[in-house]
Amino acid sequence: METTKITGRECDALDIQHTTLLVIGSGAAGMSAAVAARRAAGRSGKSCSITLLERNARPGTKIRISGGGKCNVTHRGAPAELLEKGYLRQNEKRFLRHALYGFANTDLLDLLHSHGVETEERADGKIFPSSGDASSVVLAFEKLLRESLVRQLFSCRVRSVERQGKRFLVTTAAGASFTADVVLLATGGVSYSRTGTTGDGLAIARSLGHSIKNPSPALAPLYTLKPSAAALSGIALRSVTLVASAGGRSVERRGDLLFTHRGFSGPAALSLSRDIGELAKSIGNVSLFVDLFPEQSAPELEEQFLFQARKSGAQMVRKYLQRCPMALLRGAFTLAPHGTLPTALLPFIMRQAALENDVTWSGLVREKRLSLLAVLKRFPLGSVREVPLDQGEVSAGGVSLSEVNPNTMQSRIVPKLFLCGELLDYAGEIGGFNLQAAFSTGWIAGTHAIDC
Ligand SMILES: Cc1cc2nc3c(=O)[nH]c(=O)nc-3n(C[C@H](O)[C@H](O)[C@H](O)COP(=O)(O)OP(=O)(O)OC[C@H]3O[C@@H](n4cnc5c(N)ncnc54)[C@H](O)[C@@H]3O)c2cc1C
The missing domain is CATH 1.10.238 (Recoverin; domain 1)
Structure with missing residues (x-):
């Protein structure tokens, strides 16, 4: 089998091609899934073709901008610690447990190290490529995909996926069609839509019968109704407690807080933005306060x-x-x-x-x-009325976790459909937890997609 990389118009010209496994979305989850699928096929001696469709002209757009271009690829610690530190909700923890044990941070690092990416761990547990260059992670996965004989088609935006008898019919926006025995959806969330994540995968999953929890913001900056004085923009408060209150309810998070020209950013603001967004949606204006001396009563x-x-x-x-x-x-x-x-x-x-x-x-x-x-x-610190969904490093919401088998990532609604990555209804903390979750769920999905 040959390694093919097709872009743009060539992709549009393709018509009704059959592939064993069709992966949609070439981000962390999709690339990881395609590599894992080839390895699983190798172990079981199965012959299969794997095709990866990506709407952008190149893979891993979000990885390239992650961690400010440095890519905080994962976090130190045993899977149990990652589940705790990742600030996941209880059902999200339960769902991700198998994937994080099945393809742990150490497995991801082994894969990267064996493909030329040295990594370094910071005192706070975040792990980055030593080069300080996020694209080195994408390059390593491109190499892995080539080794895995994955046919990659770029500038191919999938418009629909339909079940036709035992197969799937996949149609692109340009009218090209593919049939596949197994489809793996890895189209990401809905924030930073300019990177290609506009929610196509959610619409596709819905059309196939899945329930979607409405996307909501997470890891987003906070824009206050009345921005702080310009003199404060750019200053950072170290290890304070940010408190958000509305309608008698309040949530808080400890961490660094950064004043921006529109409000607040930095770990405490990003981390609390999911809760603040939910409070704002259900109650209205959310008032923000900071405890400047959190360790003393x-x-x-x-x-x-x-x-x-x-x-x-x-x-x-x-x-x-x-x-x-x-x-x-x-x-x-x-x-x-x-x-x-x-x-x-x-x-x-x-x-x-x-x-x-x-x-x-x-x-x-x-x-x-x-x-x-x-x-x-x-x-x-003023108040916020809503949190900007598109500005979030991730989006919460997505395909309902109860409709996906956490041990395999196979849909419980549509046989031979696999779903992974940020498309699913979970959102983790800053610190490398989201990329790790995408790589892990992708790996588990790819492994099982070949065996089904
Ligand atoms: C600015 C920023 C910084 C971040 N920094 C970090 C960080 O340092 N550490 C961390 O852990 N996480 C970080 N994240 C979050 C992390 O990048 C994501 O959670 C992760 O990339 C999700 O992986 P994914 O594969 O599920 O989705 P994505 O990486 O979003 O990949 C989905 C892919 O599917 C493609 N696609 C979508 N629709 C279609 C379609 N119809 N047809 C074909 N292809 C389609 C998209 O173009 C995209 O390439 C950051 C996010 C942002 C926006």
């Missing part, structure tokens, strides 16, 4: 202030706050080993607490001290 912080007042009554409170460590940093999602309040934020804190800029400890009467404590523990 208000009484503990007050004790510290009283001590300081006794020691240095003439010291300006603002000067003290500028040098006072906010937290002993721990946890995975921080950018630096310690943090102090950024100088640019102090005038806003003082104003919010109704304190003069030059107030000293001895001038800080009880009422003012309580006001300062209240602001430091719950500094208001």
Whole structure:
């Protein structure tokens, strides 16, 4: 069998070609699935043809932009730890367990290392290619696909998949048709639609009888109704707790927080965006606050202030706050080993607490001290009404997990249809969890697609 790579018009000209396994989508999940399928075929001595259709002109578009172009490909730890740290919901954890054990981060790293991608692990557990170049991961998979004799067709946007007797009929937007014994849908989520993920796979899955949970934002920046002052844009708060409240409910996340010109980004904002999006949808305006001293209760912080007042009554409170460590940093999602309040934020804190800029400890009467404590523990950041779906690193929602067998990724509705990757109704945390989930579910799907 030959390795073929066909692009553009050549693909449009193809008509009714048969393939054993047709994979739709050449992202992390689809590429992993095609490679795994060839290996499974090799083990069982089965002869089969594998075709991979991709609407873009080249594979792995999202991998190339992942991790700011550096690709946080996976995360350190045993599968059980990844399931915990990945901030998955209970049903998502149950669903992904088999895939993450079946094709673990160590399996992915072995595959990459054996195909020329050295990796390095950061102190927070995130793993990246040592080259700092996300495209090295795609190059390794392109090599794997060539070795796996996978026929790759680019600029081929699949429009429909129909069951015809024992086979599938797959038609592209340009009118080319294929028949396949097995179809594997790996078309991704719906965010960053310019990368090719516009939800085609969800429409296809729905047309085949699957239920779809409406896509919703996750790992997205927060755009506040009234953006923070321009002077704050770009400043980062280390290891704080971001709190979001609406209608008496509140959610919170610890991590670094970045002020942007439209609102907030950084690990804490991205991580909490899924919950905030849900709150906003069900309740309306969501108010944001930050606890700037998350490791100290208000009484503990007050004790510290009283001590300081006794020691240095003439010291300006603002000067003290500028040098006072906010937290002993721990946890995975921080950018630096310690943090102090950024100088640019102090005038806003003082104003919010109704304190003069030059107030000293001895001038800080009880009422003012309580006001300062209240602001430091719950500094208001404005409110959001919705979270931008397209700006999310991933989208939550997708094909209902209860309709897919987690041990094989085969549809429980349509025999010989396999589904994997972000197309499915799960969304993980930043830190390499989403690419790992895509590679793992893809691998399991590809392995079983050949055996069915
Ligand atoms: C900016 C950004 C940064 C990110 N950084 C990280 C990170 O560092 N670490 C991490 O773990 N995750 C990261 N993610 C998330 C991660 O990239 C995705 O979760 C993962 O790539 C999903 O893989 P997938 O194969 O399921 O889908 P995708 O990678 O989206 O692949 C789906 C493919 O299907 C193709 N397709 C869609 N419809 C059709 C059709 N009709 N016909 C043919 N082809 C079709 C698409 O063009 C696409 O190539 C990031 C995401 C973004 C947007």
